[in-house]
Amino acid sequence: MKELSIKPEIHTFDSCEEFINSFNLRKEDLIITSEHTYNSYFKNFNLKSNIIFLRKYGKGEPSDEMVESLYEDVKDIPYKRVIGIGGGSVLDVSKLFALKNISPVVDLFEHKLEFIKDKELILIPTTCGTGSEVTNISILELKAKHTKLGLAVDEIYADYAVMIPELLKELPFEFFATSSIDALIHAIESSVSPKATAYTEMFSYKAMEMILKGYQRVRDNGPEARIPILKDFLLASNYAGIAFGNAGCGAVHAMSYPLGANYHVPHGEANYQMFTGVFKTYEALKPEGNIKKLNAFLAQILGCSEEAVYSEIEELLNVLIPKKQLREYGIPKEELKDFTESVMTKQGRLMANNYTELTRETVYGIYEGLY
Structure with missing residues (x-):
């Protein structure tokens, strides 16, 4: 009987600067985050990475519509790592972008697409709730199906889960x-x-x-x-x-x-x-x-x-x-x-x-x- 599995390596840093230096953030990275988090903690480091603000694609719980719109904007970017920095919505969406096959996302959630992970995935929580950084679960509101559904496959486990308490200081x-x-x-x-x-x-x-x-x-x-x-x-x-x-x-x-x-x-x-x-x-x-x-x-x-x-x-x-x-x-x-x-x-x-x-x-x- 399997007793326990912890897939990602778990790292902790006191500050974002320590993380940036340790993981050597670069232009081949796709960073998915919020504008507030980026401006408060990362903007001053002048990162060369591709920065995506999730809220540009919609408010509220993450949905199939948000993922499809985001996919259209990044599908031609040759990124090699996905770095999700945010709450559960950001982390759940980031997991999907480490996959080779993303769209149509409803087909992905209905297991009609092959699950192939072809990018490295780093997840960094900015809330103290979802635990998404260490799970193989992504949850979306599938508006096309009028329901909320979870996708649970090992291909969306992070490679690294990173804990940075500094990111919680401005959490309302x-x-x-x-x-x-x-x-x-x-x-x-x-x-x-x-x-x-x-x-x-x-x-x-x-x-x-x-x-x-x-x-x-x-x-x-x-x-x-x-x-x-x-x-x-x-x-x-x-x-x-x-x-x-x-x-x-x-x-x-x-x-x-x-x-x-x-x-x-x-x-x-x-x-x-x-x-x-x-x-x-x-x-x-x-x-x-x-x-x-x-x-x-x-x-x-x-x-x-x-x-x-x-x-x-x-x-x-x-x-x-x-x-x-x-x-x-x-x-x-x-x-x-x-x-x-x-x-x-x-x-x-x-x-x-x-x-x-x-x-x-x-x-x-x-x-x-x-x-």
């Missing part, structure tokens, strides 16, 4: 909140996945501990208390990425996708809206499995009883993002049936990692309870 609190909540849920979901091993659990549990203790500091001392411990959050996100990259995420992520795709709710926030509903359901359906171990661990960190774990987490996360009812996003109740159908028919990759089986009726019941 709201993005810190949504991204780090995403990392927390990566860690929690992967810890109860049927694919979890002693090795993945080690990364899952360490990530949970670092994130929750960090949140307690923010709760007790205010938003600025995050600044001295941003490196901890960056590492925790990376640990969670290693955990879920091996063990997988489940129903929380699967059920959040319709909310993100149809109502453009930030990914971490959408996950938070689903989290306690899913885990309370798991607990009711299968109380004696790995969730019992998880609850005991969380209770110790939170200083509460095992029965109060999810209420306590919700209270802590509400310091970062207030919990909403699904109706507050403008979702008509009748659309919950469409959400359920989408999850059960299009998110099999994720639902296979559920702690215990969730039926169509159970999924609808969770949505209804959160409405």
Whole structure:
């Protein structure tokens, strides 16, 4: 049985300058990033690389339309390395551009194109959430198919994952909140996945501990208390990425996708809206499995009883993002049936990692309870 796989080499640098010198950035590189990140941290180095600003191609979650437009602009550039510097959107898109065959991107996501990696890939996160730098997953909103879908193939693993805490210094609190909540849920979901091993659990549990203790500091001392411990959050996100990259995420992520795709709710926030509903359901359906171990661990960190774990987490996360009812996003109740159908028919990759089986009726019941 395979216990753990970590594909990219992982490097850490205190500054962007150290990274630039160590990796010898050059004109054969294609750098995909945001204009803000480039201007704040890289512009002064007068790089000769090909610079692409992802937001030129659209706002919100990355989509097939954005990738197709970007592809048209870079397909004739003879680049040899792809360097993605950004949040989850930038990293997920960057992975695709290390492939020989990119377009039509819908065909790529439907496995109709051959997966050939012919460029070196370096991924550098600027948030503390996705863990995308160490996973083989790229997620796009496929507007042509009216859904959000994940592509998971080994050809989109990075060659190098690079951690630079300096890049998080200007991360606004709201993005810190949504991204780090995403990392927390990566860690929690992967810890109860049927694919979890002693090795993945080690990364899952360490990530949970670092994130929750960090949140307690923010709760007790205010938003600025995050600044001295941003490196901890960056590492925790990376640990969670290693955990879920091996063990997988489940129903929380699967059920959040319709909310993100149809109502453009930030990914971490959408996950938070689903989290306690899913885990309370798991607990009711299968109380004696790995969730019992998880609850005991969380209770110790939170200083509460095992029965109060999810209420306590919700209270802590509400310091970062207030919990909403699904109706507050403008979702008509009748659309919950469409959400359920989408999850059960299009998110099999994720639902296979559920702690215990969730039926169509159970999924609808969770949505209804959160409405």
